[in-house]
Amino acid sequence: MAVDALSVERVVEAVVRDSYGRLVSFLAARSRDVASAEDALGEALVSALRTWPRDGVPERPEGWLLTAARRRLIDHARHDRVRADGAVTLRLAAERAEEAALQPEFPDDRLALLFVCAHPAIDPAAHTPLMLQVVLGLDAARIARAFLVSPATVSQRLVRAKTRIRDTGIAFAVPGPAELSSRLEAVLQAVYAAYGTSWDDVAGADARLRGLAEEAVWLARVLVRLLPAEPEARGLLALLLHCEARRPARRGPGGEYVPLTEQDVTRWSRPLIDEAERELTAAAVHGTMGRFQLEAAIQSVHAQRIVTGRTEWGAIALFYEALVRGFPTLGALVGHAAALGASRGAREGLAALDASDAGSVASYQPYWAVRAHLLAQTGADATEAYARAIALSEDQAVRAFLSRRAGAAAR
């Protein structure tokens, strides 16, 4: 029966969304070659778009795609200039794909692929782009837009990383217990970075960037599903969900920037907050506190305002203190200072800021924004700090917000 091209496209889209990463990781884990796996699957998707409208959508689209990808792998082994041992591996991979295509279910190797993408032997700058491309199928142009670099740079970085995966023989395997937590950190960091690209876009004006936030949340959910006993994976998911819950409240009706403390809680998403809280509770059962759980716990305290109407700054300061002690970053130091300023007074906050390294804060916008805010509270001259915070802001609305604050402080 003939099917119209539009609905076929929709079926292909659905398959891509749900199983692209599973299909690529299945093929790559066996060919040990990410590029050839993507290539084979790409060809299979093209031929699906060509033949499905004519012959109908197969009963098991994934099995069909695996079979088609298998043919392409064999061609690749036969014609392309691959090394002799490489050709053998590609043929073996093709065989496995054929076997798997006949089974109702095929193994999920996405976790192994995620660990390959964030492998310590791969340039850290390539971790997140690699993950977005090979697990989610995003193209280089889209990744480039999100990271504000040229598509050529991203493509080059991705090609280099994939060549390295193949030529150095990186294992497609989940690390053993001794290595797991340190290797998982890099995987979580890469997912967090994907989310971060959209968070900086406070405006939420760019629909493409909002899309990347969704993809990051999706990856975090996959990680929790694949590693249910890892509290940090749940911590990351909880953190992202808390941030997502507030997205609608980050802008006022006129598009102006609204800081967290002044956000209208009725615009926060209750279901997302509840889900975040469930993840954080499930993580806490394990009794090991990690960086992402701490970050999520801080956001959880903020989220309580939806119920209590107030913010427990003392609790936030304590979580930040633990973060600064265990996982010191500039962001944690500044967050700690801000929380101390709110709970114990501006002078305490300023003292904490003074303790941070002068060289590294020179171009760190949040440092100057918090400093300006605290100085203004003590009645001291905050003009210069505001000026620096404004100069370092990338977002027009944030600049406007800080200018209003600076104006109020000067009066």
Place this chain on the structure above:
Amino acid sequence: MKYTMLIYETEADFNARTSDEQARYWGAWKAYHQALVQAGVIAGGHALQPPVTGTTVRVTGGKRHVQDGPYADTKEQLGGFIDLELPSLDVALDWAARCPAAASGAVEIRPIHTM
């Protein structure tokens, strides 16, 4: 896959080969080598004499330039290499981490180029 482990040692490591530390130094290496043999992953290799015994040759414009000493003037110097037959880079990195030179110098893993 076939890999070569390139072992870079510090001057102190090279000195330890012949000093009072001899027993400790070679003891660690002997144990390491034995572990590699027992795992059945070793496919060859050599320890090299210290870098001062190296002689470097370059031919420019058809003319031979011979220089005494090693090719690169770096803090750590190539002290030997071991060929390994292993399933993946990850396993190679595990072996590299156990190498006695990894704690003081550095160990590089390179896949072997097959023609």
